[in-house]
Each structure stands twice: as C-alpha cells, then as structure tokens.
Amino acid sequence: MTEKTIGILVTGHSPAELAETYGNYADMFARLLGGFDFAFKRYFVVDGEFPASPRDADGWLLTGSKFGVYEDHDWIRQLEGFIRQVHAEKVPMVGICFGHQVMAKALGGHVEKFKGGWSAGPVSYKRSDLDEEQVLLAWHQDQVLRVPDGAEVVGKTDFCENAVIRYGDWGLSYQPHPEFSPRFFEGLAEARKSAIPEPLFERVKKVDVPIATDRIAREIGEFLSRDR
Template sequence: MLIGILQCGHCPPELQPHVGNYPAMFEKLLAGHDFEFANWAVCDMEFPNSIDAADGWLITGSRYGVYEDHPWIEPLEQIIRAIYLAPKPMVGICFGHQIIAQALGGKVAKSDKGWGVGRMEYTWGNEVVALNAWHQDQVIEPPKEASTISANKFCDHAALMYGDRVLSVQAHPEFGREMMQGLINVRGAAVPEARLAYAQKALDAPVDNARLGNDIADFFKAKRGWQESSE
C-alpha cells in the first residue's frame, strides 16, 4: 500500500540532522507495516497530479495556522475534499487534523486555554493514551460528519473519526523525546515558562507512540466496502 504524505511544514533545520524531516518521522512511526511512501511538500507548492497517486493519504503537522493566508492552503483543502469524496483513507496529525476539519466544514481557532505543550493524557474509548503535544490552535467545532473519539480537559476534540474515511489526531505520535527537546530549545520562546517547564520535566515519561502508529496502520489497511466495490 502506497501512503502519500502531504507535508505541510518543515522540521526546524537545526533539528533535521538528528530527527529528520516530517515525512521521515512518519515513515519511522509506520515502519513494519509493509507500506511504501511518497511525499509532496504542499507547503512548497508541490501537489500530486491526482488523488490516485497514492492508496491512502497522510497530512502532517505544521507551524502555520490553517486559517492563515498562504497560497497552498486552498489547494490543499480542495485535495482533502476530493480524497474524502473519492473516497480514499486519510489521516491528519495536528495541523493535518485541523485542516481536514476546516476543509470539511468545521472550525479551527486559537484556544483560549493557550498552549498545549508536552506529554498529555487523553481519554480514548475506555483507555487513557499519552502523547506529546505542541499546539495552540484547536478544532473547536468538528464537521457534522465527524465523531469525537478522544478528548481531555485541554482539548475537547483531540481525535476525530469520519466514518471509515478519515482518522485525525491533534497530538503528535511521531514526536519522540529528541524532537520534543529540540522544539523546547528552538521554539520554546513562544510558550509560557510554566508550560515549558512542565514539558521539560515530562520528557522521560512514557508515551503511546507505538500504539498510535499501529492504530494508524490498522486504519489504512482496514477492509472497506467501498474499496471492494471499486476494485
């Protein structure tokens, strides 16, 4: 199965020698599931010629806001709507979670709760899942097609499911300790000191990245009636 990665930003250059760029992080997260990968840096105006260029699609995080005026935002939203209507399985992470919601009729805004940075615990069904987060924007109103499947006191819509077509997650299952330490060092100036101190202290606490990686892989590989009927 070929996963097309729509890259919406770049990891800070000073961190890339240590952790790679965003596509490499997702290839590592999804390793061992027999996927192949192709990447389009949509933030640099690189777009696939067709949504059939991949079997499933993954939209990455970004330092940008989905509501900002960048020339690649509207074309990306058009691609998202086309993937959804096709349909093909689609996954969004952080910015990807937000841009899918916005493209399909939801609302995204800066949270009045401020920055969510560091390890956070989320209810996920009957379980508690811990993931690293780094965001100020949130989905504040999901599209009508979406169901909230994860939340905590900071983030009401921490993960969304759109039937069997889309899975999106606000937190970063692709961010490990080294990436979080790097972001604290490089981009921490924008974050309130107390929140940054918490993130630093929580760096060595366990997170469920591997579990989420398996969940994402299972989502991509799931058998769907609409896939069988199109074969």
C-alpha cells in the first residue's frame, strides 16, 4: 500500500506549560496514528497557515481548539470554506472536538454553547454502528445541536446527543478527544480548571479508568487509509 499523506489542520495551541512534554496537538495525532503508514503535513490554520488545495493531502484531520466555531475570526470562516472544498473534492476528513463542530457548521449544521454546561473527563459513548460503548476523554461545553442534512449520528451520550457523526464515505467526526492521554488530560484540566465548575474539576482531575484510545486510533487510521 502506498504511503498516504495526512494534512493536520491545527486549530488551537496546547497549553504552553504542557507543550514541552506532550508537544502540540498535531504531535498528539501523529503519535495516535503512528501504527499506520502515514506521512503528516501540519498546517497551523489557527495562525492563518492554510493548504493551497484540498488535494495537498490524501486525507485531512481537524484538531480541537479553545475557540468556538461561532466566534468571529477570519481563520474560522476560511476554514469553513476549505472544509466545503474538501467535501466537494471528496478527500476524506476526520474532525475532533472543535474539528467535529466546525465540520458540522460548515456543511449546514448548528453549533452553540450548550445550556446544560460542560462535559469533561472520562465519558462512555454509545456507538450504534458498532453496538458497543467506548470510554473517551471529553473537554467541551459547545455541542453540535443540529447535524447537516445527510449526516448520520452514530455515537451519543444522554448529555451529548450528536457525539460521533459519519458523513457517508467522506467524513467522520468525534466530540471527545482520542488523542489525549490520561496524563495530558490531567495537565490540561489543571491548566484550565478556572474554565469549569470546581466540583467537576474535582471529579475529573485524576483519570483512573481505561480509555478506548487504541480502538479509535484504529478506526480513524483505517478510515483515512481506505482507497476510494
């Protein structure tokens, strides 16, 4: 099988106090997918660095971010346009957290700050397409509240109804963070604990349950590897 190039569209920066140990979000995805024959190109779209064409990579991956997709930033609007181009060209795309949300918004869905509050820490997601539950690490208040026409919700919780979305053979997106290790998550929670209610921080500051990292890494890698 020919090596595929995956373009990582980096939509946020990891906390500076964690970057030396864990790297940036692109580094985390490169580690997550290290078992596949991929070469990676990194584009820091959060800083205005964009690919020239949807064909600059064989597949695309959108990272998480501290920003909301509804915020008025030029790079977010440019990113939405690029997602629509990638969709039109049928180059496969995977989105995580902010990436999950911006894919939905770009294609006609609706995202907003969820009135029910935060989801953080280990969360069990019900997967209708796999008939199983998967524990993954969540860190979000924004949610996809309406999915685009033609998209299929295949993962959910009682708190987050649209947590995993499939876009036919083209796209796949997840609200939780398979790229976060338990130790990175604990550091992130400490660095940004002022963003979440203190009782929630106390519940999630230590991750001591198994996470379905390998299962999701395989799913993402196989999705991006598939010949279309």
